[in-house]
Amino acid sequence: MVRLEKRLSPNRTMAAITPLLAVALTMIAGGVMFALLGQDPFEAIRIIFWDPLFAEQFAAYSRPQLLVKAGPLILIAIGLSIGFRAGIWNIGAEGQYIMGAICGAGAGLAFYPSESAFIFPLMVLCGALGGWAWAMIPALLKTRFGTNEILVSLMLVYVAENILASVSSGLLRNPEGMGFPGSRNLGQWEASANPELIAGTGMHWGVVMAFIAVIGAYVMMTRHIRGFQIRLAGEAPRAARFAGVNTTRIVIFCLGLAGALAGMAGLFEVSGPAGQITIDFASGYGFTAIIVAFLGRLHPVGILLAGLLMALTYIGGELAQLMLGVPAAAIQLFQGMLLFFLLAMDVFTNYRLRFGGKAVA
Numbered sequence: 128m129v130r131l132e133k134r135l136s137p138n139r140t141m142a143a144i145t146p147l148l149a150v151a152l153t154m155i156a157g158g159v160m161f162a163l164l165g166q167d168p169f170e171a172i173r174i175i176f177w178d179p180l181f182a183e184q185f186a187a188y189s190r191p192q193l194l195v196k197a198g199p200l201i202l203i204a205i206g207l208s209i210g211f212r213a214g215i216w217n218i219g220a221e222g223q224y225i226m227g228a229i230c231g232a233g234a235g236l237a238f239y240p241s242e243s244a245f246i247f248p249l250m251v252l253c254g255a256l257g258g259w260a261w262a263m264i265p266a267l268l269k270t271r272f273g274t275n276e277i278l279v280s281l282m283l284v285y286v287a288e289n290i291l292a293s294v295s296s297g298l299l300r301n302p303e304g305m306g307f308p309g310s311r312n313l314g315q316w317e318a319s320a321n322p323e324l325i326a327g328t329g330m331h332w333g334v335v336m337a338f339i340a341v342i343g344a345y346v347m348m349t350r351h352i353r354g355f356q357i358r359l360a361g362e363a364p365r366a367a368r369f370a371g372v373n374t375t376r377i378v379i380f381c382l383g384l385a386g387a388l389a390g391m392a393g394l395f396e397v398s399g400p401a402g403q404i405t406i407d408f409a410s411g412y413g414f415t416a417i418i419v420a421f422l423g424r425l426h427p428v429g430i431l432l433a434g435l436l437m438a439l440t441y442i443g444g445e446l447a448q449l450m451l452g453v454p455a456a457a458i459q460l461f462q463g464m465l466l467f468f469l470l471a472m473d474v475f476t477n478y479r480l481r482f483g484g485k486a487v488a
Contacts, residue, residue: 131478141476146422149469157461166451174450175443189442191329195400196438198334199392201431203416205340206385208425214361215381219265219280220389221413222287223258227390228397229294230257232310232404235319236299239311246318250394258390259383261287266382270375276382288409295406314402321399333395340388345427357381389413418466
């Protein structure tokens, strides 16, 4: 008989190497999947992880895209990780990302065609407020009525997607777009554009904000009383209450911060790489950021590295689709394997395998 026995203290060595083991197992399982699809597994793995950075014919395009893809993932994952450290499970960052894009783009388009320098900062502020307000719905329902934030935040994603479809075809539709859904192109309007700050690098204001969020989260979680309260609320809720930590404020703070960062990520995306509000603007960054947060061990520096790795799988996945004809669903499954193996490895961080009969109580 095989059973799991809880360790008295987590295995630190296992915790340290878990992300590397998860990546290695993902490559192995992904290789099997590609082989079943009739592709050379070694070639597929090489295209996903090596060619975007080192193949001369792809590097000029792929390297700048690494920061473009990583920026929103890191920004959203930082907000999610702070809530996860407190035991607050916000699964609806995708909806907050969408609402931030809608509110920020709407604020900018209200002043079209003005070229005021204040328009872009206003859009950033409105994007953050849009994501924050959307996150306040599960926060207030949880603190006032005891609802489950996982279900509420997740269901609000579908509400946000329907609002996105509505404004793309109605309120924010381009009046000069010949009836096609979608807003004006914000990237072509100088006052609202979020262009590259350094040509050929992919660095825009969203990437800058992601780096600022990493630094801010690290300082808060390691040097500020609020970070201590968040960690205490997540690791020992009863001790937090005895210590006088206001758990209601922690819930509102964590969900609000995650919503604001996701909203800003949406705004930077719609004013930069995406360029406009469209029906298919939702890219799944909000869900992928959950994988990034856990792959980075909920640590800001780890999230930075995990965001770059996940961005690499996006770019490499696009190359694999182009060069090998691999379906997009296979790439999404490949990314999902990463979270599956990470969580599976986490089991062995906190438990050990025991063989034989039941333990005596």
